[in-house]
Amino acid sequence: RRVAYLRRRRRGFFEQKMVLLRLQKRLAASVLKCGKKKVWLDPNETEEVSLANSRQNIRKLIKNGLILRKPQKMHSHARVRTRLAAKRKGRHTGTGKRRGTAGARMPQKVLWVRRLRVLRRLLKKYREAKKIDKYLYHELYLKSKGNVFKNKRVLIEHIHYAKAELAREKMLAEQAEARRAKNRALRERRNKRQEERYAEQVAAANALVEEKEGPQGKKKRGKKGGDH
Numbered sequence: 001r002r003v004a005y006l007r008r009r010r011r012g013f014f015e016q017k018m019v020l021l022r023l024q025k026r027l028a029a030s031v032l033k034c035g036k037k038k039v040w041l042d043p044n045e046t047e048e049v050s051l052a053n054s055r056q057n058i059r060k061l062i063k064n065g066l067i068l069r070k071p072q073k074m075h076s077h078a079r080v081r082t083r084l085a086a087k088r089k090g091r092h093t094g095t096g097k098r099r100g101t102a103g104a105r106m107p108q109k110v111l112w113v114r115r116l117r118v119l120r121r122l123l124k125k126y127r128e129a130k131k132i133d134k135y136l137y138h139e140l141y142l143k144s145k146g147n148v149f150k151n152k153r154v155l156i157e158h159i160h161y162a163k164a165e166l167a168r169e170k171m172l173a174e175q176a177e178a179r180r181a182k183n184r185a186l187r188e189r190r191n192k193r194q195e196e197r198y199a200e201q202v203a204a205a206n207a208l209v210e211e212k213e214g215p216q217g218k219k220k221r222g223k224k225g226g227d228h
Helices: 004-012 021-031 043-051 055-064 078-088 108-128 133-145 152-227
Strands: 040-041 068-069
Touching: 021 040, 021 055, 021 068, 040 043, 043 055, 055 068, 068 078, 108 133, 133 152
Parallel strands: none
Antiparallel strands: 040 068
């Protein structure tokens, strides 16, 4: 009995019972447009609060500051930010944390659209910067659509290779053209020399014929001319 008595005394069983303010709390929650847990009643003015049995009286108590609405509790986002920072590093993403297949977590179409947009953006930038012409741009655009380049690095390497190949073909064409021009000039000079040599040989042959015939041949030719 003694123990039970002390327990009841410790709980305040023999103290004056508190006034129930359920009605006032409900009315205050309705007036303040919040839950009953958010309503604060002044513990020092319980008697005055208990006398308020209408919404009008509750509004007066709210105006006097005897009834207040408790402030919104902070919902801290710090833990979420910490966890997201860890997930960016790769934590908390093991097989036990995954719900769904790889294709459901990151669809292949989304990856394809991202990759294609990166490649097309690079091609557009290179064309505007005059690094590639419109013909190479069109060729690489179609190849990108055909899944030839798996990332931007491969596309840049291919552009360098294609430009080097075009430069080499142009150089070879110029060299071939220069070689043809040189051979043409040599052929013309050779033909000219041959013609000059032939003309000299003809002139020398005529001179020998004239020397062999001598003055008699000239006279005979003269007589023939006179007879005519």
